[in-house]
Amino acid sequence: MKKIYFLCTGNSCRSQMAEGYGKILLKGKYEVRSAGIEKHGMNPYAVKAMAEDGVDISKQMSKIIDPDYLKSADLVVTLCGDARDRCPALPPQTKSLHWPLIDPAQAQGTPEQKMVVFRQVRDEIKKLVAGLE
Template sequence: MTKPLILILCTGNSCRSQIAEAILRAALGSEFRVASAGSKPAGHVHPLAIRVMAEAGVDISKQHSKHLDEFLGSPVETVITVCGKADQVCPMFPGQCNRHHFPFDDPADATGTEEQQLEVFRKVRDEITEVFGAYAAGRRDESALHV
């Protein structure tokens, strides 16, 4: 039996969804598959997202930006959108049971000096860590009930 796939969607798949993917994968361990995608992928992971995750001890430098169409033929158990635009264009996936919307500000829109931009990225990373950590705890509790 294949592990349930949790797909995290964003518009550009360069910041929020990439951060959430790494955090959720680490929090859930090997019971689930976790991936991220975008409705209009940027084609890269934002360098400041890579940097703030490295500060937190998580390497996302090998992750890549991808289109949500890559998952249309896959059985997706849960879809989580992290921005309003992705929530509006989110298709239904084969086997999809759950859908959640956890919106976060887009750190790629941050302006100012690099340090000011990093502050925004850190804030969003910390918010994503809190929300997805709580979500993962709930999923682990749910899984324990079905053992």
């Protein structure tokens, strides 16, 4: 089975949401994992936004990049410029994509205003992951 790796800076929001959708939308086509350049823990707004769409990512853990999985991945998707710029070198056979998504963790305002941003990013990620089929 092919392997896909979703990467962002802290593996707390965007890459976790992509992993959640990937495990559902790409099931049977890809082994799906996510990681970060750093480990920031799971963002509760990301967990809540995904739960609203019926996807439970509450048991996922924030992880740093596994060099062995990275080397064996068929596709690496970076979800922020920092991950794209700081990602270790990829083998020549590994395809890479970059999705320049805003960081919902930087959203300001009330909890509901923050959720609006998380939902927008979630919906964009869902469309992009579905496009990988």
